[in-house]
Amino acid sequence: MSESSRFWDWIAKRYAKTPVADEAAYQTKLQVTRDYLRPDMEVLEFGCGTGSTAVAHAPNVKHIQAIDISAKMVAIAQEKVAANNITNVTLEQSSISEFTAHDQTFDAVFGLSILHLLNDREAAIAKVYKMLKPGGVFVSSTACLGGTMPILSIILRMGRFLGLLPLVRFFTKKELEDNLTDAGFHIDHLWQPGEDKAVFIVAKKPG
Numbered sequence: 001m002s003e004s005s006r007f008w009d010w011i012a013k014r015y016a017k018t019p020v021a022d023e024a025a026y027q028t029k030l031q032v033t034r035d036y037l038r039p040d041m042e043v044l045e046f047g048c049g050t051g052s053t054a055v056a057h058a059p060n061v062k063h064i065q066a067i068d069i070s071a072k073m074v075a076i077a078q079e080k081v082a083a084n085n086i087t088n089v090t091l092e093q094s095s096i097s098e099f100t101a102h103d104q105t106f107d108a109v110f111g112l113s114i115l116h117l118l119n120d121r122e123a124a125i126a127k128v129y130k131m132l133k134p135g136g137v138f139v140s141s142t143a144c145l146g147g148t149m150p151i152l153s154i155i156l157r158m159g160r161f162l163g164l165l166p167l168v169r170f171f172t173k174k175e176l177e178d179n180l181t182d183a184g185f186h187i188d189h190l191w192q193p194g195e196d197k198a199v200f201i202v203a204k205k206p207g
């Protein structure tokens with residue numbers, strides 16, 4: 001078991017019971033995403049957590065491949081999918097770096113509350129780009145903590161050292177935008193509900 005899956009396995013049950021921090025913003029993100037979806041689409045969601053977003057979008061697309069590094073998160077997502085009688089979501093325990101798919105497999109990729117948790121987000125973004133079909137979209141929502149109070153970084157580092165918190169990378173909204181455009185994406189939609197809120201981006205692969 002990797003270090004990061006251990007933390008998420010430990011927190012999974014509590015995470016499932018915790019209400020979404022900003023329900024209105026979450027609903028807006030779902031609606032914006034829905035506008036990009038079509039019934040014939042193949043979707044990948046990485047870091048799917050307890051599966052709420054996959055369940056919400058399943059009726060709008062052909063199929064969602066949902067992966068997460070944590071077996072416990074995947075188990076909870078599996079229960080949620082079954083409880084909602086959803087048959088077009090496939091769940092798999094996998095990190096984004098281990099996951100394999102042919103180039104140009106997916107019409108849309110979701111990576112929600114995950115890019116800031118990755119050791120190598122540039123590699124993940126490059127991989128998403130390769131897996132997307134031309135014209136496909138990468139929908140992400142990311143805590144951009146670069147430039148925030150240094151004390152936060154110290155607390156997060158200490159928490160990680162003590163095994164109480166996962167890895168959290170610090171970068172700015174501009175750095176994230178640059179990562180996406182450097183990989184070849186065009187930023188189609190960018191929304192930050194508040195100064196300290198996650199940055200929601202729909203990035204398009206030219207097609």
Ligand SMILES: C[S@@+](CC[C@H](N)C(=O)[O-])C[C@H]1O[C@@H](n2cnc3c(N)ncnc32)[C@H](O)[C@@H]1O
Binds near residue numbers: 004073095
């Ligand atoms: C903050 S939660 C977000 C879950 C869900 N996307 C959401 O928005 O509620 C981060 C999730 O990413 C998963 N995760 C962390 N590192 C990962 C990696 N390298 N590959 C895939 N999943 C990962 C964790 O297990 C956890 O379920």
